[in-house]
Each structure stands twice: as structure tokens, then as C-alpha cells.
Amino acid sequence: MEQWINDIFHLTGLDPQLWPQLRQNYGIESEKDFRSLIKKGIWQYIPKGGGKSGQGQIKRLLRLIEPIDGFLAFHAASFYAEQLIFQLKDLPQILNIEVTGSLGKGEVWHSDIDLLISCDEKVENIINVITHLPQISGIIRREPGRAIFLHYRNFPIDIHFCPPGPEQLRKPLVLPWDLYSLKGDLHTHTDWSEGVHSLEEMALAAKEIGYEYLAICDHSWIHASAGGLSPKRLKEQIEAIRKLNDRLPGITLLAGSEVDITESGGLAYEENLLKELDIVIASVHYLYGQNCHELTERIIKALETGMVDVLAHPTHQTVFSNTNNLHLDMERVFKAASSVGTVMEINSFPDRNDLSADLVIRAKRYGLKMAINTDAHAREQLIFSRTGRAIALKAQLEEGDIINTLSLADLQDFLKNRGKMV
Ligand SMILES: [Zn+2]
Numbered sequence: 025m026e027q028w029i030n031d032i033f034h035l036t037g038l039d040p041q042l043w044p045q046l047r048q049n050y051g052i053e054s055e056k057d058f059r060s061l062i063k064k065g066i067w068q069y070i071p072k073g074g075g076k077s078g079q080g081q082i083k084r085l086l087r088l089i090e091p092i093d094g095f096l097a098f099h100a101a102s103f104y105a106e107q108l109i110f111q112l113k114d115l116p117q118i119l120n121i122e123v124t125g126s127l128g129k130g131e132v133w134h135s136d137i138d139l140l141i142s143c144d145e146k147v148e149n150i151i152n153v154i155t156h157l158p159q160i161s162g163i164i165r166r167e168p169g170r171a172i173f174l175h176y177r178n179f180p181i182d183i184h185f186c187p188p189g190p191e192q193l194r195k196p197l198v199l200p201w202d203l204y205s206l207k208g209d210l211h212t213h214t215d216w217s218e219g220v221h222s223l224e225e226m227a228l229a230a231k232e233i234g235y236e237y238l239a240i241c242d243h244s245w246i247h248a249s250a251g252g253l254s255p256k257r258l259k260e261q262i263e264a265i266r267k268l269n270d271r272l273p274g275i276t277l278l279a280g281s282e283v284d285i286t287e288s289g290g291l292a293y294e295e296n297l298l299k300e301l302d303i304v305i306a307s308v309h310y311l312y313g314q315n316c317h318e319l320t321e322r323i324i325k326a327l328e329t330g331m332v333d334v335l336a337h338p339t340h341q342t343v344f345s346n347t348n349n350l351h352l353d354m355e356r357v358f359k360a361a362s363s364v365g366t367v368m369e370i371n372s373f374p375d376r377n378d379l380s381a382d383l384v385i386r387a388k389r390y391g392l393k394m395a396i397n398t399d400a401h402a403r404e405q406l407i408f409s410r411t412g413r414a415i416a417l418k419a420q421l422e423e424g425d426i427i428n429t430l431s432l433a434d435l436q437d438f439l440k441n442r443g444k445m446v
């Protein structure tokens with residue numbers, strides 16, 4: 025597979041098996057062809073492409089693949105860094121690779137990728153290997169102990185080389201955003217609403233990445249354009265999840281819902297139905313022209329029902345907007361959440377910055393816990409959690425602040441008792 029295809033498929037979370045079909049049916053040969061297919065809106069008609077919502081998501085994600093005004097978003101920067109590290113880590117002369125600079129701190133935007141490689145004296149060999157990697161277009165600058173390469177996406181990779189310490193052994197590689205080991209994802213979608221894959225396909229994908237559990241949180245009926253579930257359909261889904269759990273070993277699906285918060289601050293399903301779920305996440309998708317005060321009141325009212333385990337994408341902030349797009353009074357939202365033990369979601373969908381690291385720090389001051397969720401609409405998107413892990417890193421969270429680092433039993437305990445602990 026050519027470099028650009030491999031990268032685009034990874035960064036947009038597309039199933040690589042779609043490629044032969046695209047090539048054959050649409051005569052796609054280049055990235056330009058691919059982009060024009062998306063631009064024309066044809067994607068929504070491609071089987072297993074996720075329909076209209078899939079079309080919208082690819083459009084959003086394609087923006088993040090190249091630098092914008094010289095800056096690359098974390099989603100792509102971390103992927104390109106990981107790709108490079110993966111190709112280099114087993115070279116015998118390399119003892120350790122460290123991600124430094126803005127990427128090492130989990131910043132949102134990056135003007136380059138900084139790496140520190142500790143190696144024996146054969147630096148020339150390593151530089152030679154890097155120069156010949158398919159994603160490298162050349163060397164920008166050489167200095168003693170340093171080389172700056174140009175990535176084919178037109179941004180610099182700045183590598184410092186240092187000699188190993190006196191007794192340095194080859195260390196297991198730990199990426200800065202891998203410090204948090206997640207045991208599951210608490211916000212994912214399936215083909216019951218607007219997702220691409222079935223319950224079983226999502227479960228198997230979660231199992232493959234080593235998760236213990238996966239919460240299925242399809243939309244509620246209010247979000248009709250996203251195929252939201254009627255109360256009857258939600259009941260059927262809960263039953264389907266219970267049945268699947270009985271026959272799938274090694275992974276537990278949690279029956280959940282991404283329940284819309286109604287215009288007046290209610291929840292889209294009756295309390296009795298919500299009580300049948302393992303996890304309730306709630307979110308606002310329609311603003312109904314409400315102002316800051318009204319929206320804040322609306323969310324607080326929903327939290328005060330005590331039924332909301334996790335408030336999903338609380339602010340709608342993205343990497344392109346430096347502010348809280350919902351114009352909420354977050355201090356009041358955090359305070360209300362802390363009185364009922366509701367968890368704040370760090371949504372890892374790659375163009376989101378929601379919560380931002382600044383807001384995470386403020387939420388933690390109220391004693392709130394966080395959940396790092398992907399909001400995956402396809403199984404390939406389950407790996408997108410590194411965006412959320414970077415936000416956690418920047419906010420200097422500890423594992424104990426993040427509920428989906430808990431084992432399944434501890435998570436279930438937490439969800440049962442969260443309201444009583446405050
Ligand atoms: Zn949502």
C-alpha cells in the first residue's frame with residue numbers, strides 16, 4: 025500500500041478493505057482523487073462508509089492530516105511520530121527513543137516532531153536509515169548530534185542524538201501518551217444508530233486492542249438525524265447486548281446510551297428505562313437558540329436528576345476553536361456535577377479538544393473524575409484514544425483521575441456508588 029493511502033486510512037479510521045473497492049469503482053489513483061470524491065459527497069453512498077455521518081467525519085478528519093499554517097494537530101503528529109518510532113525502535117544501535125518538545129507535553133498543535141535518540145556512536149547509520157524511509161523526503165539540516173528531516177507532509181522532524189548513559193540498557197518504549205493504560209472505552213456507536221459496525225464487530229475490535237469492556241452508547245431518539253433509538257429499540261439493544269455477552273468471552277459490552285438532554289433539561293428516556301442501562305452518558309446536540317445562562321441551567325437540571333454517569337463532550341470545543349463553543353458557565357456545571365458524582369468526558373474524537381486541558385484542571389479542583397472516550401463510530405476509530413490521553417497528559421492527570429483505567433469490577437462498583445461518595 026502506498027504511503028498516503030496507509031496514512032489516510034489510519035488517520036481517518038477507515039477500513040483498509042475498502043481500498044480495492046474504491047480503486048475499482050471510482051478509479052481512485054491519488055490522494056487528490058480521494059479528496060475530490062469526498063468533496064463531491066460521494067462517500068455517503070459507499071457501502072460500509074458510515075452514510076452521511078461517515079461522510080461528515082472523513083471531511084473533518086481530512087483537515088487534520090497536513091499542517092495548517094505550519095502547525096500539525098496532535099492526532100496526525102502523534103501518528104507520524106509513532107510510525108517513525110516503530111520503524112526505528114528495533115535497530116541494534118538504538119537504545120532508547122524519547123518523544124520530547126510539544127508532543128511530549130501533549131500540546132494540541134505542533135510545528136515539528138522532536139525526538140531524542142540515545143544510541144552508540146554509529147549516528148551516520150541511523151541517519152542513513154531514516155533518510156531512506158518512505159515517509160521522509162529529505163534532510164533539511166545537519167549539525168553535530170542533530171539532524172532535521174522533512175516529512176512528506178511538509179513538516180520537520182527534529183532528531184537529537186545522544187550517547188547512552190554508562191549503564192543504559194535498551195528500555196521498553198513508552199510514549200508519553202501511553203502512560204495511561206485504558207481498560208475500556210465508555211462512548212462508542214454501532215450500526216444501531218449512525219455507526220458503521222455491529223455490536224459484535226465492535227466487541228471483537230475492543231477485545232483485540234486488549235480492552236476488558238466497551239460501552240455501547242448509541243444516540244437517543246431525539247437525535248433523529250443520527251438514527252437515534254426509540255425506547256423500544258433501546259430495550260431490544262439491551263437484550264442483544266446481554267445475549268452477546270453470554271457467548272463472547274474475553275470482553276464485556278456495557279449497555280449504555282448517549283442520551284440527549286432535552287430543551288428543558290430532561291433526559292430523552294424515562295427513568296425506568298435508564299435504570300436498566302449499565303451506563304448513562306448524556307449530551308447536548310441541539311442548542312435551540314439558548315443563551316449561556318439557559319444552556320447552563322439546562323445541563324445542571326439534567327445532572328441534578330442524578331441519572332447521568334458521564335457528561336459527554338461538555339463544551340463542543342474543537343482544536344480549531346480556542347473557546348468553549350457552548351458558552352457554558354463551566355464552574356457551575358462542575359459544581360453541579362460534583363454534587364451528584366457525574367464524570368466529565370474527555371472526548372478523543374481527533375478534532376475535539378473537549379474538555380481542553382485547562383478545563384480538565386479546573387474540573388479536577390472540584391474533585392471530578394474524567395473518562396477518556398473515543399466516541400468511535402467505526403471499529404478502526406477505537407484507537408483514537410491517544411488524543412484524549414494527550415489532553416490528560418497536558419493536564420497532568422493521574423490514572424486514578426480516569427475511570428476507564430479501572431478494571432471492570434471496580435468500574436461497576438464506581439458507577440453504582442458514585443452518587444453516594446460525594
Ligand atoms: Zn454526541
Ligand SMILES: [Zn+2]
Binds near residue numbers: 213
Ligand atoms: Zn457520540
